[in-house]
Amino acid sequence: MEFLLVVFIPFITTLILTPLVMRLALRWGFKDDPQTHHHPAILHRKALPRAGGLPIYIALVVSILIFCPLEKHLIGLILGATIIVIDGLLDDKYNLHPLLRFISQFVAAGIIVLSGVGITYITNPFGGLIRLDVVNITLNFFGEHHLLLLADLFALFWIVWTMNLVNWSSGVDGQMPGFVIIAAGTLALLALPFTTYDASQWTVIKICLMVVGATLAFLIFNWHP
Secondary structure: OHHHHHHHHHHHHHHHHHHHHHHHHHHHOOEEOOOOOOOOOOOOOOOEEOOOHHHHHHHHHHHHHHHOOOOHHHHHHHHHHHHHHHHHHHHHHHOOOHHHHHHHHHHHHHHHHHOOOOOOEEEOOOOOEEEOOOOEEEEEOOOEEEEEHHHHHHHHHHHHHHHHHHHHOOOOOOHHHHHHHHHHHHHHHHHHHHHHOOOOHHHHHHHHHHHHHHHHHHHHHOOOO
16 A cells, blocks of 8 residues: 555646646746757747656655655755756756756765765676675764775766766657656666565665656656647
């Protein structure tokens, strides 16, 4: 029952908020107007609202606060997501320089990594694992901290890469939400076997399902035409 609610709450929240955000976006100038924004990727002929990430962000934060115990990793995730949403809103309004957006992405990813999120190993396609936690640097700054150099750097660049990958997939109606739904659902399934010895994977699964629910609702409004 809980997992149904984990999908339903972000779904209904996004479903309610998206029309409101769309109206406010057009009123406040958060729009993609082909008359003023000339780009070969623009196929529509009338102004369309932007700021589509805002209702999804709100739905996910609300759902995380309801269903997940708040600890440092989730705080880092929420802070990083907040930076990205603010950056996205500013870009929707003012068309920020790509370099500024790139810097903000690294700042957001850095906060997430500093909160303790890392990639300690990856699967070797030829068998076994490739360990990324072999370089361990101990820092004494308001307590002892361990910096897993390779794991943290890999996570940093991987997060930035996936953010841009999702952003690049948003050129066609329904493409980005569909891509995200499939990816989040797949990650939830992949995390399931690890729950037998790592209870934190249930939080990963919940967040993935929240993303599925929120993005499914957004897909309703992102469908052609």
